[in-house]
Amino acid sequence: NVPASAFSDLPSLKIINLAKNNITSVEPGAFDNSPNLQAIRLDTNKLMDIKGLFKNIPNLLWLNISGNNLEHLEYSNFPPRLQWLDLRSNQIRSLGSCLDLEKQLRLRNLDLSQNSLLEIGSSNLPDSIENLILSENQIHTILPYTFFRKPNLTRVDLSFNHLTKIDPNALRLSPDKTPPTEIFLGQNPLTCDCTMQWLQNMNMEI
Numbered sequence: 001n002v003p004a005s006a007f008s009d010l011p012s013l014k015i016i017n018l019a020k021n022n023i024t025s026v027e028p029g030a031f032d033n034s035p036n037l038q039a040i041r042l043d044t045n046k047l048m049d050i051k052g053l054f055k056n057i058p059n060l061l062w063l064n065i066s067g068n069n070l071e072h073l074e075y076s077n078f079p080p081r082l083q084w085l086d087l088r089s090n091q092i093r094s095l096g097s098c099l100d101l102e103k104q105l106r107l108r109n110l111d112l113s114q115n116s117l118l119e120i121g122s123s124n125l126p127d128s129i130e131n132l133i134l135s136e137n138q139i140h141t142i143l144p145y146t147f148f149r150k151p152n153l154t155r156v157d158l159s160f161n162h163l164t165k166i167d168p169n170a171l172r173l174s175p176d177k178t179p180p181t182e183i184f185l186g187q188n189p190l191t192c193d194c195t196m197q198w199l200q201n202m203n204m205e206i
Helices: 194-200
Strands: 015-017 039-041 062-064 084-086 109-111 131-133 155-157 182-184
Parallel strands (some): 015 039, 039 062, 062 084, 084 109, 109 131
16 A cells, blocks of 8 residues: 655655555555646546545646556546546446536546446547547447547547447537547447438448
8 A cells, every 4th residue: 555655755756656556545646745746647547536636736646546456437536637547447337427627627538438428428528539449348439529629639438349220429529529539439339220321421430
C-alpha cells in the first residue's frame, strides 16, 4: 500500500512509476504534496478505488491505471487538465456523466478497452475527446448522438463488442466535422438486413 506520507518530501516530482507492485490501495493525499506531477503510472496493480487520489494535482497530464480492478469511471476523480487516461483491462461496467464538468475537462485520449461496458452515450464522453478506444467490451447499445458535437474526435474503436444493430443516429457526426472521424466496427455480430443499409452508405472505415 502507498501511505499518505509517501511523497511528502518530494515536492518537485514530475513523474511517478508505481506499476506492477501489487498495490491494493493508495491513501488519499499521497500525491498532494507533489503539485508538479505531470505523469503517474499505477498500471498492473490491484486497485479497486481511486477516489480522492488525483484531484489536487493540477498539472497532471498523463495517467495510466490500466490492469487494475476498477468497476466505475467517475470523471470528477480526475483533475480537469488531464489529457491522456489509460483504463484498459479493468472491470469497468459503467461510465459517469461529465455534463457538469464539460467546460473544465481537457481529456483528449481515453482507452477503455478490455472492460465490461454495456452501453455508451454522449453524456459519458467529454466534448474534448480526440481518440476513444472502446474495443473488447460487451457494448450492445450506442445511444443516439453519442459522438455528435465532439469537434475534436478523430478516431473511435468499437471493434470486438456485442453490437448487432445500430441506430442510424448513433454514429451521427456534426455536419461540418473535418477531417472525418474514423469509426472502427470490425468483429461485431452486426445483423445484415435492410435496417442496417444506412451503414453501408456512410463514409467511414469499418
